[in-house]
Amino acid sequence: MKDNSNKTLLFDLDGTLVDSFPGIRTSFLHTLQEMNWEIPTEERINRVPGPPMEWTLQDLGMSPAQAQEGLKIYLKHYGEVGWDMSSDFPGMRDLLLRLQDEGFRLCTATSKGEFFAEQVLKKFNMFELFEFMGAAQEDGPRRTKPAVIKHVLDSVGLTDPANILMIGDRSHDIEGSAEFGIDCVAVTWGYGEASEWEKARYTATSVAELEGIIHEWV
Template sequence: MSQARSTTSSFPPTVLIDVDGTIADSLPAIIEGFKVAMRAIDHPIPGEAFLRRIPGPPMVETLASLGLPPAQVDEAFTAYMDHQRGGGWAGATMFPGWPELLRRWRDDGLRLATATSKGEYFARKTLERFGLEDAFDFIGAADDDGDRRTKIDVIRYTLDQLGIPTAPEQRSAGSVVMIGDRTHDFSGAALFGIPSVAVEWGYGSAQEIAEADGSAADPEELDFTIRRMLYL
């Protein structure tokens, strides 16, 4: 995999891509890990509607949204991570079309990077299992043991590592686009003036999808939309 480019005002058209719910159908694996976390703190497992909204935001945010005290959030998160490290991460499958799509974009000179709230270790393991890791110029992800957990923090980090200005006025139009499936992807991209595309096969509601600047129902439509937004 190539290294991130040094800081420069000129860079190739760049696509930032979420992982869970966009590339990886990880909902079953994440839900199972969440249930393990709930059992570890003897907390009732929420209903199906709540469970389906888990993928996207950092797990600590999801746990805190239940009103748990900080000590229980830490205990539950530790149980969740232990489950993932024990092989739970491998329950994810790949949504169709990604190998061909990424290869096409690379062949046409686009620079590709992930921008995921998934921890970097599991993001890499997942992409490696799918045979996709080498398709990316940079793996932008949450810090496994640090403070970089939110989508905003991940996008900022990824832009910095790629040498892309975070201020939109310092970038030309059609230079960067974000692909995701949840509101965190779209609102995070918007903070940096980056247009976003929602994949309709992910976990976002119709209301969340409407927050994006465009949407795609299948890989072919995604390809068309990305090229349009990057003026290709």
């Protein structure tokens, strides 16, 4: 078997490993209702997963202070209700098991907060499959995808971008990894759009296709 021990795969969480949209949507709408804020179109709501929530709230017209208030409301509701409404994408845990058996180093690089990321990964028995869980801070400066990726690189000691591959579904995954010279596979079963995926080095429309791309990348 080929030695893959020097190859590291960075996995996004929401929209890549799990479908967390039902809970994100519920907690997002709860936040807007609590703040008496206008509810956007369903098309706009569909693009909420991915970027930090405070970015989304500011994009809707909130001031930075209002967005921080909204973030607190969102996190409280998500912690009580939203996080447990997620489901795993079929075949992804089995793929992680195969990749682990093949010697790949597996890490997450998610904009989801550390506490919720761990809860969701444990819910679907994925937590133990990752060497390192890279996630955002619920209450701290590490909020953006580049900041999370840097945290992973520094924590695990990764220096050669040629030996690292990012797997995600949104432009934040693609652009964030590109800042470090890391190629990205865009998966189409998540929350992104074709205009986002076209910026990625690779695009996968199924778990089987993703597995093939990883093997070709090596």
